[in-house]
Amino acid sequence: MGKPKFAFYWCASCGGCEEAVIDLNEKILDLTAAVDIVFWPVALDFKYADVRSMGKGEIDVSFINGAIRSSEQREMAELLSKKSKTVIAFGSCAHLGGIPGLANFWRRKDIFERVYESVPTVKNPEHILPKMESKVDGYKLNLPEFYDTVSALDQVIPVDYYLPGCPPAPELITDAIDAILKNKLPKKGSVLAPDKALCDTCPLADSKPDKLSIKEIKRPHEIKLDPEKCFLAQGVICLGPVTRSGCGECCINANMPCRGCMGPTKAAIDQGAKGISFIASILGVEDEENTSDEDVRDLIKQIVDPAGTFYRFSLPYSLLKRKR
Amino acid sequence: MQDFEPNVVVFCCRWCSYAAADLAGTSRMTANPQFVVIRTMCSGRIDPEFILDAFAKGADGVLVTGCHPGDCHYVNGNYKTRRRMLLLEEVLEQFGIDRKRLRCEWISASEGGKFVKTIDEFIGTIKKLGPIDGIK
Numbered sequence: 001m002g003k004p005k006f007a008f009y010w011c012a013s014c015g016g017c018e019e020a021v022i023d024l025n026e027k028i029l030d031l032t033a034a035v036d037i038v039f040w041p042v043a044l045d046f047k048y049a050d051v052r053s054m055g056k057g058e059i060d061v062s063f064i065n066g067a068i069r070s071s072e073q074r075e076m077a078e079l080l081s082k083k084s085k086t087v088i089a090f091g092s093c094a095h096l097g098g099i100p101g102l103a104n105f106w107r108r109k110d111i112f113e114r115v116y117e118s119v120p121t122v123k124n125p126e127h128i129l130p131k132m133e134s135k136v137d138g139y140k141l142n143l144p145e146f147y148d149t150v151s152a153l154d155q156v157i158p159v160d161y162y163l164p165g166c167p168p169a170p171e172l173i174t175d176a177i178d179a180i181l182k183n184k185l186p187k188k189g190s191v192l193a194p195d196k197a198l199c200d201t202c203p204l205a206d207s208k209p210d211k212l213s214i215k216e217i218k219r220p221h222e223i224k225l226d227p228e229k230c231f232l233a234q235g236v237i238c239l240g241p242v243t244r245s246g247c248g249e250c251c252i253n254a255n256m257p258c259r260g261c262m263g264p265t266k267a268a269i270d271q272g273a274k275g276i277s278f279i280a281s282i283l284g285v286e287d288e289e290n291t292s293d294e295d296v297r298d299l300i301k302q303i304v305d306p307a308g309t310f311y312r313f314s315l316p317y318s319l320l321k322r323k324r
Numbered sequence: 325m326q327d328f329e330p331n332v333v334v335f336c337c338r339w340c341s342y343a344a345a346d347l348a349g350t351s352r353m354t355a356n357p358q359f360v361v362i363r364t365m366c367s368g369r370i371d372p373e374f375i376l377d378a379f380a381k382g383a384d385g386v387l388v389t390g391c392h393p394g395d396c397h398y399v400n401g402n403y404k405t406r407r408r409m410l411l412l413e414e415v416l417e418q419f420g421i422d423r424k425r426l427r428c429e430w431i432s433a434s435e436g437g438k439f440v441k442t443i444d445e446f447i448g449t450i451k452k453l454g455p456i457d458g459i460k
Contacts, residue, residue: 272415301414
């Protein structure tokens, strides 16, 4: 039997997930020794036609990162789905929609209007907007469709496993590759990371008081964070309680609160709703019986952009999926 | 909009507002019947997930009811509910859902009349707002 065949592809993403593969450093040599990489547009010169000419299921594992925001990405995801035995959604964007998924708070027409017309440094007197078809000197040019709604990968094609994170931690990637090579992958549909909340593994867990009570909400740039003390105890929103661990606590170790890129644990359907729930329950309101809704609202208004904060990485995957 | 029959979900806590709904029934009070009641042990059990799920599945309005401040059977469950609902209102607005589609009201076990009045008022509000738009 020959070496297993791997493919890597990117959809709507920043390229950080590709970087995460490169960040395996010298281990990438072990990887290329153990497998054949048959498609990886960012690093190797393969064309779409090469994939199209492959047989059904010829690729053993496809790692697809990025959300689905255009018809080209959808087409490639569908093609790779057909040609692969196993599909792994790689990174937050493929897993939950990620940062590109925040576009679901707008409509395509609003995005086009902003980007191509109303940005102060843009001049577009002819109101030229991207079109799927245009004619130049008698030639017809085609562009992919820019969808109104961004989707996570498994909303477009069947996904076998999820590697969460923005980007996935190197240990999670090597563990996943080991599991593939040793044929020890867990049950299909699994997220290839521990199913514990980040607070469980957080190095600052011991500094968390028994009862958290936030009386004033601060954003990370408004306060000099104490690197030894639970961020929630300092009044800064940290999504550790509603986020899966396994990331290596890299943000916490860099003195930044968790932003939720690993997604929720199995216990939650909607990470944002759980975020709303836990933050509201630890807000500190004195003499609550005699406090009016307005006073409580004043404290709540200190949370800037709550939907963007709690759904930063999971909007397309949330219950409401997008703005109405 | 006259023919619009809204889908309204009413969450009631087991100790106060559900008992108020019961009282309204046994006292033969009448209310607009276009709602379904879901009973929870405490209004503090009403996870924002439940409400978002209701909206995602086509509810036009969600009414959350519980014990009056200071009366919670579990001491402070309803305070947490209030904070959650006030924060959820802000989030709903960002999702393009009118905050009036979510209402929170405190109804004690003896306030059957208030239960009926709240239901009628809320369904009236939702009828005025019209059906919630699906995902487009």
